[in-house]
Amino acid sequence: MRDSLPNVTNDVRAFVTDHSAEMLADLDAWLRIPGISSEPERRDDVMRSAEWFAEACRRTGFPTVEIWPTAGQPAVFAEWPSENPDAPTVLVYGHHDVQPVDPIELWHTDPFEPTIDGPLLRARGASDDKGQLLFHLLGVRAHLASTGRANPAVNLKFLIEGEEEAGSPNFEPLLAERRPRLDCDVVVITDTGMLGEDMPSSVTAMRGMLSVDVRLHGPDLDLHSGVFGGAVPNPAKAAARLVAALHDENGRVRIPGFYDDVLELTDRERDLLARVPFDEAEFLATSKSRALEGEAGYSTLERLGARPTAEVNGIGGGYQGEGTKTIVPSDALAKLSFRLVANQHPSVIKPAIEAFIAEHVPPGITHRLRWEGEGVAPCLVPMDTPAYQALSNAICTAFDAELILPTREGGSGPEAAIQKVLGAPMVFLGVGLPDDQIHAPNEKVTLSMLYKGAEAAAHLWKEFAALGRDGLKS
Incomplete structure (x- = not known):
């Protein structure tokens, strides 16, 4: 002063x-x-x-x-x-x-x-x-x-x-x-x-953001799983494998190039963030959750504000009602969002996401992407x-x-x-x-x-x- x-x-x-x-x-x-x-x-x-x-x-x-x-x-x-x-x-x-x-x-x-x-x-x-x-x-x-x-x-x-x-x-x-x-x-x-x-x-x-709906299509109609299951591609299975592939065992996003432009926290920034009071129990109570998780090597506050993320906002496909309906569904959907941090730009990250999704869609499954605008930097x-x-x-x-x-x-x-x-x-x-x-x-x-x-x-x-x-x- x-x-x-x-x-x-x-x-x-x-x-x-x-x-x-x-x-x-x-x-x-x-x-x-x-x-x-x-x-x-x-x-x-x-x-x-x-x-x-x-x-x-x-x-x-x-x-x-x-x-x-x-x-x-x-x-x-x-x-x-x-x-x-x-x-x-x-x-x-x-x-x-x-x-x-x-x-x-x-x-x-x-x-x-x-x-x-x-x-x-x-x-x-x-x-x-x-x-x-x-x-x-x-x-x-x-x-x-x-x-x-x-x-x-x-x-x-x-x-x-x-x-x-x-x-x-x-x-x-x-x-x-x-x-x-x-x-x-x-x-x-x-x-x-x-x-x-x-x-x-x-x-x-x-943080900035990109959001995309991934629509997966397999057979042109729902098929009897006893007659066709195990012999034709299942889009619901493809959606599950896609979202499972987004992160490695350390919580890092596996999209190639995703971290290339990330501006890392300086030692001073990490020190000051560490001084910010954080009550883990209160945070979990507020979030109605029972455990913390995220990218290894970073505190919860660092994960929330200084690290990029990939989130699965929704996933579904096939029969969702009561009881059993033994089918190979025709369609499935995954809704994904990506939070971006300093130096990342939607125009760079967007094609990297598109390439990753295309690589993880198996033969016999087609996919269509619907982006929510151009994203927020x-x-x-x-x-x-x-x-x-x-x-x-x-x-x-x-x-x-x-x-x-x-x-x-x-x-x-x-x-x-x-x-x-x-x-x-x-x-x-x-x-x-x-x-x-x-x-x-x-x-x-x-x-x-x-x-x-x-x-x-x-x-x-x-x-x-x-x-x-x-x-x-x-």
């Missing part, structure tokens, strides 16, 4: 404390709008959500605020230039849409009637992602107040999506269409979380970059910490598309907690985390400004 920060810290913290009630009132109003992007009947509500946030940006002081239409749901763009012509440009990404609330009977309160429960606020979208967006608006105000500026120390842009909870089907086209307006030196993602209230952390990687935040160090400084200052811990997410999101189109370094500033129950009934957010998030955002703009454009590129 820098020696000059304590007084600034007190100014930022005091401002956030003094104005936290205003943020809470805004959050209460916004959470009452049921902007569920995946439900067509909520289309007008998603627009109302976009309009509400656009107006909140204007009230904060953003001179340029626009609602950008897409083929689906609208996004919000806001821009606030710095007075410094050499200031770096920062783009903040988040989303204003929310998940459906089913099963509604499991909610303890109305999901769109925000409820204060001690230190918590319960409502759909409280953590994912409305609370995390509003802490940024409070953070901008705290940054201005603590520095005595009329404009931010950086050129600040917001791009707030309206379809993230529906899979972002129109987001990459929007990025490409609006590319000149989105030009930036660094991207801040604010749709993630931390390990705990007393464990400040930041996401440093997200992984994204990585190198920990040795100036952008990550600036983020670390800001979070440490806000949380009175000595260091932040890295986390790696096993899931996939639109972040890879942002990196692909904008080509700027990326960092993650999110303050959700593992028990926030996002996507589930009774979603909540811990209010103190939102206030710390606002402090961290206020410090981050000063950290980025100190680096300047050239410093962020070094």
Whole structure:
């Protein structure tokens, strides 16, 4: 932590404390709008959500605020230039849409009637992602107040999506269409979380994904197994052999070339990941499982975030009903997905998978592949970059910490598309907690985390400004 920060810290913290009630009132109003992007009947509500946030940006002081239409749901763009012509440009990404609330009977309160429960606020979208967006608006105000500026120390842009909870089907086209307006030196993602209230952390990687259905066809009709069994190829047997061939005895994927481009963890990354608390019994209880398994030589956290995987999502063929039906089935199916890590790319891995499948389909069986799109690329935040160090400084200052811990997410999101189109370094500033129950009934957010998030955002703009454009590129 820098020696000059304590007084600034007190100014930022005091401002956030003094104005936290205003943020809470805004959050209460916004959470009452049921902007569920995946439900067509909520289309007008998603627009109302976009309009509400656009107006909140204007009230904060953003001179340029626009609602950008897409083929689906609208996004919000806001821009606030710095007075410094050499200031770096920062783009903040988040989303204003929310998940459906089913099963509604499991909610303890109305999901769109925000409820204060001690230190918590319960409502759909409280953590994912409305609370995390509003802490940024409070953070901008705290940054201005603590520095005595009329404009931010950086050129600040917001791009707030309206379809993230529906899979972002129109987001990459929007990025490409609006590319000149989105030009930036660094991207801040604010749709993630931390390990705990007393464990400040930041996401440093997200895995990509490829998914494919393998359809196997043998005889042109189901055959009597007593008459033909053992004499003609069985597609169900072929499917079983295919999925069994995916891994060796050490849990490694056996597809040739699968690991060629994998970026291995550094010793420092492994050391920091080892400091992340992990309770094996709790993990097994949460997963309703009875044993751990995976690639030999790696911890569970490393397997979940830093290693590529091949999973069998489904397998079937032939008769599935009660009793016996003695057949050689005509068809079988295997549904496979592959999580990718840094430096792997779907366009390289996809043909390797295709070749592996073709090699493991026996004569007399034909196969057809159906891919789910072109796949999602992984994204990585190198920990040795100036952008990550600036983020670390800001979070440490806000949380009175000595260091932040890295986390790696096993899931996939639109972040890879942002990196692909904008080509700027990326960092993650999110303050959700593992028990926030996002996507589930009774979603909540811990209010103190939102206030710390606002402090961290206020410090981050000063950290980025100190680096300047050239410093962020070094």
